[in-house]
Amino acid sequence: MALIVQKYGxxxxxxxxxxxxxxxxxxRGWRDGNKMVVVLSxxxxxTDRLINLAKELSEDPDARELDVLLxxxxxxxxxxxxxxxxxxxxxxxxxxxxxxxxxTDRAYGRARIxxxxxxxxxxxxxKGRIVTVAGFQGVDEVGNITTLGRGGSDTTAVAIAAALKAxxxxxxxxxxxxxxxxxxxxxxxxxxxxxxxxxxxxxxxMGAKVLExxxxxxxxxxxxxxxxxSSFSGEPGTLVTVEDEAMEIVPVSxxxxxxxxxxxxxxxxPDRPGVALHLFQPVADANIVVDMxxxxxxxxxxxxxxxxxPKGDLKKTLEIVKPVAADxxxxxxxxxxxxxxxxxxxxxxxxxxxVAARMFEAMAAENINILMISTSEIKxxxxxxxxxxxxxxxxxxxxxxxxxxxxxxxxxxx
Amino acid sequence: MALIVQKYGxxxxxxxxxxxxxxxxxxRGWRDGNKMVVVLSxxxxxTDRLINLAKELSEDPDARELDVLLxxxxxxxxxxxxxxxxxxxxxxxxxxxxxxxxxTDRAYGRARIxxxxxxxxxxxxxKGRIVTVAGFQGVDEVGNITTLGRGGSDTTAVAIAAALKAxxxxxxxxxxxxxxxxxxxxxxxxxxxxxxxxxxxxxxxMGAKVLExxxxxxxxxxxxxxxxxSSFSGEPGTLVTVEDEAMEIVPVSxxxxxxxxxxxxxxxxPDRPGVALHLFQPVADANIVVDMxxxxxxxxxxxxxxxxxPKGDLKKTLEIVKPVAADxxxxxxxxxxxxxxxxxxxxxxxxxxxVAARMFEAMAAENINILMISTSEIKxxxxxxxxxxxxxxxxxxxxxxxxxxxxxxxxxxx
Numbered sequence: 001m002a003l004i005v006q007k008y009g010x011x012x013x014x015x016x017x018x019x020x021x022x023x024x025x026x027x028r029g030w031r032d033g034n035k036m037v038v039v040l041s042x043x044x045x046x047t048d049r050l051i052n053l054a055k056e057l058s059e060d061p062d063a064r065e066l067d068v069l070l071x072x073x074x075x076x077x078x079x080x081x082x083x084x085x086x087x088x089x090x091x092x093x094x095x096x097x098x099x100x101x102x103x104t105d106r107a108y109g110r111a112r113i114x115x116x117x118x119x120x121x122x123x124x125x126x127k128g129r130i131v132t133v134a135g136f137q138g139v140d141e142v143g144n145i146t147t148l149g150r151g152g153s154d155t156t157a158v159a160i161a162a163a164l165k166a167x168x169x170x171x172x173x174x175x176x177x178x179x180x181x182x183x184x185x186x187x188x189x190x191x192x193x194x195x196x197x198x199x200x201x202x203x204x205x206m207g208a209k210v211l212e213x214x215x216x217x218x219x220x221x222x223x224x225x226x227x228x229x230s231s232f233s234g235e236p237g238t239l240v241t242v243e244d245e246a247m248e249i250v251p252v253s254x255x256x257x258x259x260x261x262x263x264x265x266x267x268x269x270p271d272r273p274g275v276a277l278h279l280f281q282p283v284a285d286a287n288i289v290v291d292m293x294x295x296x297x298x299x300x301x302x303x304x305x306x307x308x309x310p311k312g313d314l315k316k317t318l319e320i321v322k323p324v325a326a327d328x329x330x331x332x333x334x335x336x337x338x339x340x341x342x343x344x345x346x347x348x349x350x351x352x353x354x355v356a357a358r359m360f361e362a363m364a365a366e367n368i369n370i371l372m373i374s375t376s377e378i379k380x381x382x383x384x385x386x387x388x389x390x391x392x393x394x395x396x397x398x399x400x401x402x403x404x405x406x407x408x409x410x411x412x413x414x
Numbered sequence: 415m416a417l418i419v420q421k422y423g424x425x426x427x428x429x430x431x432x433x434x435x436x437x438x439x440x441x442r443g444w445r446d447g448n449k450m451v452v453v454l455s456x457x458x459x460x461t462d463r464l465i466n467l468a469k470e471l472s473e474d475p476d477a478r479e480l481d482v483l484l485x486x487x488x489x490x491x492x493x494x495x496x497x498x499x500x501x502x503x504x505x506x507x508x509x510x511x512x513x514x515x516x517x518t519d520r521a522y523g524r525a526r527i528x529x530x531x532x533x534x535x536x537x538x539x540x541k542g543r544i545v546t547v548a549g550f551q552g553v554d555e556v557g558n559i560t561t562l563g564r565g566g567s568d569t570t571a572v573a574i575a576a577a578l579k580a581x582x583x584x585x586x587x588x589x590x591x592x593x594x595x596x597x598x599x600x601x602x603x604x605x606x607x608x609x610x611x612x613x614x615x616x617x618x619x620m621g622a623k624v625l626e627x628x629x630x631x632x633x634x635x636x637x638x639x640x641x642x643x644s645s646f647s648g649e650p651g652t653l654v655t656v657e658d659e660a661m662e663i664v665p666v667s668x669x670x671x672x673x674x675x676x677x678x679x680x681x682x683x684p685d686r687p688g689v690a691l692h693l694f695q696p697v698a699d700a701n702i703v704v705d706m707x708x709x710x711x712x713x714x715x716x717x718x719x720x721x722x723x724p725k726g727d728l729k730k731t732l733e734i735v736k737p738v739a740a741d742x743x744x745x746x747x748x749x750x751x752x753x754x755x756x757x758x759x760x761x762x763x764x765x766x767x768x769v770a771a772r773m774f775e776a777m778a779a780e781n782i783n784i785l786m787i788s789t790s791e792i793k794x795x796x797x798x799x800x801x802x803x804x805x806x807x808x809x810x811x812x813x814x815x816x817x818x819x820x821x822x823x824x825x826x827x828x
Binding site: 016020053054056057059060061062064069071075076080082086093094143 | 513
């Protein structure tokens with residue numbers, strides 16, 4: 001008998017039929033003797049419907065009230081889900097965030113979970129009930145309703161699994177696991193059986209939309225065994241876990257493509273100490289996340305500075321950077337939105353020399369021009385021209401043989 | 415500067431335009447320097463939409479979960495309402511039942527308010543904010559969500575007004591006040607300026623659907639000055655208040671028609687002590703409210719017993735009564751659904767002899783057959799054939815001259 005937390009996304013509970021379907025899956029786990037906690041998202045389309053309602057009354061809806069509004073989406077799902085279970089004679093109880101006691105800070109629309117008091121959940125589980133919890137939402141210390149932002153239900157599920165020390169946290173979605181790359185971009189993409197938290201974090205931050213990145217960080221920090229699988233099939237999915245012996249012994253596990261970033265270049269920046277601080281402090285103060293930064297070697301006391309920011313923040317970034325650039329005596333501020341970022345990710349990279357070279361070589365062979373490069377211990381990212389995005393994914397997928405299932409490690413590793 | 419509680423029903427907040435409209439009315443009160451608490455219902459049609467969703471998943475939805483579901487209706491309205499106010503630069507805050515601390519018992523679907531801790535509402539008012547409160551709902555002592563039943567938002571408003579000792583509680587609806595009778599039944603119906611709590615209670619219980627009956631009882635118990643008025647016009651509405659000198663000096667204030675009841679007759683019941691108890695105890699145990707009971711004079715030790723129950727409870731009543739009737743040796747159990755109940759109501763009745771006679775005379779003149787009669791201090795009700803319902807209303811309205819505004823009392827009353 002295990003304690004299992006399951007999370008079902010919006011497409012899995014999009015209508016009463018699908019809710020009944022998913023509920024039957026939950027009941028099977030419960031009949032097998034497991035304790036079940038089910039975290040649900042709003043029905044697909046519901047959050048957008050509510051946002052549109054809000055937009056009819058306010059161009060820029062108040063953040064606190066928008067959260068009160070959006071929280072109804074999951075409230076509808078958990079109540080429908082629980083009443084279906086009860087109509088089948090299965091004991092079930094829905095809990096909203098103030099009942100499940102999911103406490104967050106007061107950052108409306110992007111709140112962070114700071115604690116969960118599991119007493120009520122445990123009490124309901126002890127009664128033998130299936131507990132359904134409204135995902136995506138929490139309450140602050142005085143009971144204001146907050147939401148965690150898009151994909152927040154993943155975080156709710158992992159946080160509850162961590163707080164309950166659950167044996168497993170299953171994230172049910174409309175794809176059947178984590179792939180070596182997006183199958184819509186490259187049909188040769190292969191489903192992974194296992195992936196490490198670190199690789200998953202890199203892939204998630206790279207734009208793989210299967211798992212919300214905060215939920216992966218949470219899972220890693222509290223060692224929550226996480227499975228990503230489909231609610232529409234019986235396939236086993238992908239286990240996200242600590243890097244271990246059983247992992248595939250390959251240098252690269254996946255290729256990710258992201259089109260979220262824009263590039264800003266400031267030319268002929270006087271190469272003086274403190275210049276970078278002058279430029280990036282106000283950007284950071286505006287809560288804009290700068291991803292890559294590249295500074296060319298200084299020539300005649302001047303340098304070119306290039307960095308990327310999320311496309312949605314480009315306008316604001318330019319507004320901030322232009323006066324500063326003028327102030328410090330730089331020449332021009334240029335920007336470019338038609339860029340893509342292609343990344344290869346793999347824990348095996350650490351022990352494999354030449355991975356970067358192989359990446360650059362494969363791209364060069366197809367005349368894909370690399371504009372910027374950044375690396376971490378388990379990731380290499382290249383900014384390229386937008387039009388080369390899909391081609392780069394296919395080329396790299398082939399270059400690292402990701403379509404071929406690698407042999408499993410046996411015995412002691414060396 | 416006054417403390418005003420306003421309640422707007424579903425048709426008044428049926429869409430974003432109407433919400434904006436109503437909000438502007440609230441803002442006028444607030445700009446005049448009043449403290450404003452606004453209780454809102456779900457958008458018209460929303461509760462039915464949610465019930466239909468529930469019915470798709472369960473024929474007989476679990477009561478607790480249905481309340482969780484239905485509570486989203488008002489949550490949507492209060493958040494939209496508050497974000498509109500905020501977008502206009504007016505400080506506003508929505509409060510759900512667990513935030514406004516509206517405590518009820520645990521009778522899901524028909525919960526009773528047992529207390530309100532007004533600390534949070536007062537705190538928000540002190541900050542100069544307009545407070546919007548989700549009507550129709552509460553929480554029990556452990557935080558489960560409950561709903562008060564249809565029309566429950568009226569009760570929420572009156573209860574908050576009572577708890578805050580508000581100067582006024584205004585119930586905004588789609589009609590502009592309390593009428594001498596339903597204007598759709600008789601266009602000569604006249605709007606009343608004032609009506610006593612007692613009269614309003616009788617009218618509400620008689621099927622006048624403008625005010626939920628529990629809210630009137632609440633208002634009377636805590637002497638909350640209540641005004642019923644239209645959100646679509648600037649008309650002053652009707653004040654529901656204690657019976658006083660300023661009331662119209664008429665024996666009858668209104669005529670009500672109800673088609674909610676069915677009649678059950680048990681023939682040749684042996685006239686023994688305890689027989690009535692035998693029959694009515696199991697009916698009461700099944701939570702069926704018996705309205706009128708008539709027992710004919712006993713002939714040869716037998717009597718006929720006739721009573722009315724809500725139409726929706728007729729089937730269940732017959733199931734209960736038939737075996738008991740057989741048991742005690744009664745002859746037959748008959749039932750009739752094609753009945754109507756017409757009532758005249760007025761505090762002036764107490765001091766006016768001959769009101770009943772005038773009622774019977776008016777009906778006899780039109781050959782309306784009276785099947786049952788019941789009276790209270792300020793009400794006379796007659797059960798008649800269903801087809802005579804509207805005719806009876808018009809005849810009685812004319813007989814008591816309700817279309818003519820009566821003179822106001824002047825000086826000392828005698």
